[in-house]
Amino acid sequence: MYPKFSSLEPEKKENIINAAIKEFARSGYDRASTNEIVKEANIAKGSLFSYFHSKKELYVFLLNYIVEFIDKIYDELDWNETDIFQRLKEIAVIKFKIYRKFPRAFDFLKALAQENAPEVKSEIDNRMKKAVLDNGSARIYRNIDVTKFRDDIDIQKAINIIHWTALSFAEQQSNNINSYEDSDVEQLREWDNYLDLMKRCFYKKEENA
Amino acid sequence: MYPKFSSLEPEKKENIINAAIKEFARSGYDRASTNEIVKEANIAKGSLFSYFHSKKELYVFLLNYIVEFIDKIYDELDWNETDIFQRLKEIAVIKFKIYRKFPRAFDFLKALAQENAPEVKSEIDNRMKKAVLDNGSARIYRNIDVTKFRDDIDIQKAINIIHWTALSFAEQQSNNINSYEDSDVEQLREWDNYLDLMKRCFYKKEENA
Amino acid sequence: MYPKFSSLEPEKKENIINAAIKEFARSGYDRASTNEIVKEANIAKGSLFSYFHSKKELYVFLLNYIVEFIDKIYDELDWNETDIFQRLKEIAVIKFKIYRKFPRAFDFLKALAQENAPEVKSEIDNRMKKAVLDNGSARIYRNIDVTKFRDDIDIQKAINIIHWTALSFAEQQSNNINSYEDSDVEQLREWDNYLDLMKRCFYKKEENA
Amino acid sequence: MYPKFSSLEPEKKENIINAAIKEFARSGYDRASTNEIVKEANIAKGSLFSYFHSKKELYVFLLNYIVEFIDKIYDELDWNETDIFQRLKEIAVIKFKIYRKFPRAFDFLKALAQENAPEVKSEIDNRMKKAVLDNGSARIYRNIDVTKFRDDIDIQKAINIIHWTALSFAEQQSNNINSYEDSDVEQLREWDNYLDLMKRCFYKKEENA
DNA sequence: TATGAATGAGTCTTCATTCAT
DNA sequence: GATGAATGAAGACTCATTCAT
Numbered sequence: 001m002y003p004k005f006s007s008l009e010p011e012k013k014e015n016i017i018n019a020a021i022k023e024f025a026r027s028g029y030d031r032a033s034t035n036e037i038v039k040e041a042n043i044a045k046g047s048l049f050s051y052f053h054s055k056k057e058l059y060v061f062l063l064n065y066i067v068e069f070i071d072k073i074y075d076e077l078d079w080n081e082t083d084i085f086q087r088l089k090e091i092a093v094i095k096f097k098i099y100r101k102f103p104r105a106f107d108f109l110k111a112l113a114q115e116n117a118p119e120v121k122s123e124i125d126n127r128m129k130k131a132v133l134d135n136g137s138a139r140i141y142r143n144i145d146v147t148k149f150r151d152d153i154d155i156q157k158a159i160n161i162i163h164w165t166a167l168s169f170a171e172q173q174s175n176n177i178n179s180y181e182d183s184d185v186e187q188l189r190e191w192d193n194y195l196d197l198m199k200r201c202f203y204k205k206e207e208n209a
Numbered sequence: 210m211y212p213k214f215s216s217l218e219p220e221k222k223e224n225i226i227n228a229a230i231k232e233f234a235r236s237g238y239d240r241a242s243t244n245e246i247v248k249e250a251n252i253a254k255g256s257l258f259s260y261f262h263s264k265k266e267l268y269v270f271l272l273n274y275i276v277e278f279i280d281k282i283y284d285e286l287d288w289n290e291t292d293i294f295q296r297l298k299e300i301a302v303i304k305f306k307i308y309r310k311f312p313r314a315f316d317f318l319k320a321l322a323q324e325n326a327p328e329v330k331s332e333i334d335n336r337m338k339k340a341v342l343d344n345g346s347a348r349i350y351r352n353i354d355v356t357k358f359r360d361d362i363d364i365q366k367a368i369n370i371i372h373w374t375a376l377s378f379a380e381q382q383s384n385n386i387n388s389y390e391d392s393d394v395e396q397l398r399e400w401d402n403y404l405d406l407m408k409r410c411f412y413k414k415e416e417n418a
Numbered sequence: 419m420y421p422k423f424s425s426l427e428p429e430k431k432e433n434i435i436n437a438a439i440k441e442f443a444r445s446g447y448d449r450a451s452t453n454e455i456v457k458e459a460n461i462a463k464g465s466l467f468s469y470f471h472s473k474k475e476l477y478v479f480l481l482n483y484i485v486e487f488i489d490k491i492y493d494e495l496d497w498n499e500t501d502i503f504q505r506l507k508e509i510a511v512i513k514f515k516i517y518r519k520f521p522r523a524f525d526f527l528k529a530l531a532q533e534n535a536p537e538v539k540s541e542i543d544n545r546m547k548k549a550v551l552d553n554g555s556a557r558i559y560r561n562i563d564v565t566k567f568r569d570d571i572d573i574q575k576a577i578n579i580i581h582w583t584a585l586s587f588a589e590q591q592s593n594n595i596n597s598y599e600d601s602d603v604e605q606l607r608e609w610d611n612y613l614d615l616m617k618r619c620f621y622k623k624e625e626n627a
Numbered sequence: 628m629y630p631k632f633s634s635l636e637p638e639k640k641e642n643i644i645n646a647a648i649k650e651f652a653r654s655g656y657d658r659a660s661t662n663e664i665v666k667e668a669n670i671a672k673g674s675l676f677s678y679f680h681s682k683k684e685l686y687v688f689l690l691n692y693i694v695e696f697i698d699k700i701y702d703e704l705d706w707n708e709t710d711i712f713q714r715l716k717e718i719a720v721i722k723f724k725i726y727r728k729f730p731r732a733f734d735f736l737k738a739l740a741q742e743n744a745p746e747v748k749s750e751i752d753n754r755m756k757k758a759v760l761d762n763g764s765a766r767i768y769r770n771i772d773v774t775k776f777r778d779d780i781d782i783q784k785a786i787n788i789i790h791w792t793a794l795s796f797a798e799q800q801s802n803n804i805n806s807y808e809d810s811d812v813e814q815l816r817e818w819d820n821y822l823d824l825m826k827r828c829f830y831k832k833e834e835n836a
Numbered sequence: 837t838a839t840g841a842a843t844g845a846g847t848c849t850t851c852a853t854t855c856a857t
Numbered sequence: 858g859a860t861g862a863a864t865g866a867a868g869a870c871t872c873a874t875t876c877a878t
Binding site: 660661662672673676680681682 | 846847848849850851
């Protein structure tokens with residue numbers, strides 16, 4: 001895949017990736033300008049199209065690149081932790097780590113989720129089915145100890161509710177642009193509150209003892 | 210407002226509205242092609258721009274048209290019902306009514322929420338502040354009897370979770386394109402299950418007796 | 419010529435003529451909008467094009483209409499006056515009369531002279547060859563007593579210089595927008611000075627005695 | 628300024644300049660068609676807009692280009708010559724030089740002076756204030772020996788008459804399209820006659836001795 | 837006859853993609 | 858391989874002219 005691009009100097013590759021992420025995140029697939037990307041990356045127009053044969057190919061490459069990058073970081077998680085709420089607590093911490101290291105990645109992912117351009121819509125959907133950020137069957141929810149849930153509820157539905165809450169909360173928070181320093185801490189505390197609430201409601205009484 | 214368009218024959222108006230909704234829903238504001246719209250609506254290029262003076266005006270018209278259309282249907286709701294789950298049950302029924310009468314409306318609304326084009330972004334935000342479809346403080350959640358909720362949870366957070374679940378479930382379902390007849394019934398039954406689950410978990414024991 | 423238009427009520431005709439003159443004078447042939455004209459004249463678009471089959475026909479009609487209108491006023495001149503400078507003095511007075519009565523006419527004529535649109539350029543040139551405003555062979559310079567000119571100069575050339583001076587002076591003055599009351603008087607006095615200068619230079623000594 | 632255009636091959640540049648001058652001179656700013664220009668210049672639509680970012684930029688470029696071109700040629704004039712008629716004789720020769728090298732330039736300048744389009748009106752006015760082609764106070768009439776004029780006339784008025792005669796004569800000649808070879812010579816001789824006439828009339832007797 | 841909505845060729849401008857150097 | 862100028866289809870929008878009512 002992308003042999004010409006792969007054999008470039010790492011620094012040049014990074015320049016191109018950063019320039020492209022920046023532009024796609026800012027403008028979405030349609031509006032993103034390849035002119036802007038080559039200018040930012042300091043390469044020739046023709047070069048970009050020799051590495052990636054089309055705007056679409058470049059976009060799909062970035063999509064995979066970022067998803068893999070995030071997947072790698074998720075490997076740090078303690079996958080032996082079987083409590084779903086504990087795991088989601090850790091995930092929140094990890095997300096902040098990614099964010100601090102690579103803030104544009106999430107911008108791109110957010111733009112991804114809102115992408116309407118038909119050329120890339122299906123690619124996104126395909127890729128996302130396997131991704132960490134997708135629905136309840138993803139690896140985030142593997143090896144969860146389901147015995148802790150109340151017996152009178154459908155566990156898969158409960159997990160879906162938890163998942164949707166996590167996604168919606170994250171989106172809500174990212175829409176509040178907070179520049180002050182300790183916003184992380186506050187957001188994490190708020191998220192803990194949501195997790196506690198759900199734990200109290202969805203787990204058996206004795207689990208909340 | 211839009212006097213020329215308003216005085217068109219209803220069928221022609223509907224053609225144009227449907228063609229425009231279809232195109233905007235498929236491609237978003239920017240990429241949507243007025244050429245495509247006039248072709249689909251079977252009118253001349255000049256006609257579209259005599260009804261609406263710009264692409265933006267057409268978009269804003271649709272935005273208001275659909276929001277008002279949905280608002281009107283929402284008036285059918287029994288707003289004296291104070292049980293949140295009962296109300297969401299009724300809302301689900303109403304949504305299906307809208308969907309059957311005007312299937313593209315929700316597609317457009319979904320695209321709306323994801324719209325990034327700066328030309329229309331602020332229009333969307335302004336209009337949506339008053340809309341039914343907005344966040345948990347909207348009229349859907351007015352007059353809710355909060356005394357039914359368990360005393361040990363934050364009620365606003367619980368309502369948020371319920372709201373996010375409703376939105377996410379609806380989106381999930383609309384992504385499953387079901388053409389067979391009775392899918393409504395099945396989807397409503399599934400939604401009832403979610404509501405029951407949340408009721409059982411978030412309400413006081415005696416409310417579920 | 420223009421039978422449909424001719425048989426209209428005089429008031430309606432005048433409305434249309436005034437509206438058209440105004441628009442053509444303001445914007446030139448190309449930019450002039452038939453929409454603007456019908457709006458100002460309070461008639462339907464289709465009517466305009468049934469009176470005049472095209473924008474061009476309307477323009478040519480106006481051209482002839484105004485030239486004839488001005489020709490008629492020129493009939494007031496004392497054509498027995500054979501002194502060229504005396505005649506030009508009277509013409510200046512008459513021009514102010516026309517201007518006061520029908521200010522748009524000169525605007526239109528000025529726009530005429532600057533018209534570039536190829537559709538009407540040749541029409542203008544043709545018409546103007548016969549017109550009062552054109553070159554030295556026009557009726558303004560008929561019956562002039564050429565014996566007053568110095569014997570050592572080419573009289574036709576002298577007349578051309580006088581003519582060009584008249585045209586250029588008029589244009590210069592009309593470019594100075596003077597709203598204060600007595601600008602007429604001042605402009606006429608200045609013009610007299612030019613006439614005196616040329617008389618002193620182009621006539622025999624004894625004529626200036 | 629216009630770096631992309633500047634670095635084109637001279638022949639290509641000339642093609643574009645000629646095509647653009649031709650079209651603007653023929654139709655004025657508004658009606659001039661960029662389609663026509665690219666067709667005539669044998670370049671792609673996109674190319675024109677990569678050299679000049681808009682129709683207006685192209686127009687302003689031409690405006691400056693031609694004015695500078697003419698200014699440069701005017702530098703050849705013997706500015707120590709203080710006799711106004713001698714100077715105007717030399718200027719006529721120079722104008723023919725320009726005309727032979729760059730025949731469309733004067734057409735463009737003529738159209739320029741008549742241009743009404745608001746997009747470029749102010750640009751034209753700004754540029755023309757400094758230009759050689761402007762009114763009687765321009766450098767053409769600097770350093771003129773006014774003592775040669777008759778004492779009994781207003782010198783500024785006399786200069787105005789001379790200036791207006793020069794402009795009007797030039798316009799009259801350029802309207803007579805003469806393709807036969809020796810028309811220059813004839814036109815220059817005719818112009819000399821005009822100059823002689825005015826010299827004889829406006830100068831003191833002893834200057835004509 | 838009068839109307840004005842409908843028409844569609846034409847306007848300037850953009851930008852992903854190609855290809856000669 | 859790298860370059861970036863050249864391409865031209867497609868974009869939104871205008872307006873003189875036509876024609877069904």
